[in-house]
Amino acid sequence: MSDTTSARGAAAGLTLSKRVSALEGSPTLALAAKAKALLAEGRDVVNMAVGEPDFDSPVAAQDAVRAALDAGGIKYTPAAGTLALRETISGWLRAERGVDAFGPDGVVVCHSAKHALSHSLLALVEEGDEVLLLPPVWASYDAMVEIAGARPVHVQPRPGGECRPDLAAIRAAIGPRTRGIMLNTPSNPSGYVWTKDELDELCSIVLEHEGLWLLSDEIYGRLVFEGAAHHSPAAHSPEMAARTLLVDGASKVFAMTGYRIGFVAAPAPVAKKIADLQSQVSGCPNYLSQVAYRACLETEPPEAGAMLDEFDARRRIVIEGLRALGLTCPEPRGAFYAFPDVSRYLDERGAAGFCADLLEQEEVVLVPGDVFGAPDHVRMSYAVSRERLGAALERLGRFLTERGERTG
16 A cells, blocks of 8 residues: 555545645644643753744734724624725835835735735646745745645755855746746745845846746845845836735734734735635634734834844854854844754754754754755754853754764
């Protein structure tokens, strides 16, 4: 019996679809769950696996939820979200990203940015289409593309370990079945921020090909450091806005992970069909989360700026700590991750074995780079306190010394 057949018959005689038979759960969430289980056992684990800010949501969000609860009348909203929130997002995109192409009818509020990405792909691709991904990429991108029926095609970055995009390779990878490109800047997992010149060239590539779209994941767009600037492709030109779907949400910049709220902004006819899909598949997003998100977008809570400053301080601690250990990594000028190259310390089990040994010996949780398409690297989230960062770097240094370099 094949593995697929076994999986399809595994549910007490029920037949599973091919769509889910080969599907695995999110590796980053699995690692986070394992870390929480070890913490519950009393182990002194430093969890650097999950992409979740270690801050509370802004007071503005909390107050908005309390006020809505007191007012009552919490019911279904339109499938695309409340008009009030969609109007706020449209204005926020104009002011924050320089994008004036998407009115309220071009905004669909979703249960999260992850949800916005997956519904966008379901609305855009057919069986047999190809979607270009630009490694290192967030682990869920491949699965999202495959669930939608398309094939992910990885276009590797330029050599040198800086995770700079190889724009010539992107242009060369576009074939007759290429339907779109997924972009994430600032990047999870590398923290790389695309320059305006790089983004302009990518837009030119998209516009050279009729019907090609760009799905721009901008969830870390506000989290940039050292003078880096985030540029949205939708602000490039009206022609590019007509080819762009822009995804963002509240989880990262407002530390509102548990609220599960985000959006996709797109040309109005595309947004209409994504909203129709949402109405049939998942229904409207949570009313209270919509109220909370709108409050943060309208007030610019001070907690967001304070969190950004703290992440920058931690980022510098991590960069300096990794350099002191002799490890190199792409310069993380965005998001809240470092992505060091640990190839000198890998055995035949690769980065997965490295992370397993580190957890067992030093109780530090990192994510192996294999899940991001970069097997020589590991991802470390600095969404932990400075004290825990110091402990993690000390433990990592001890681990590397005891492990020693592998010479093959």
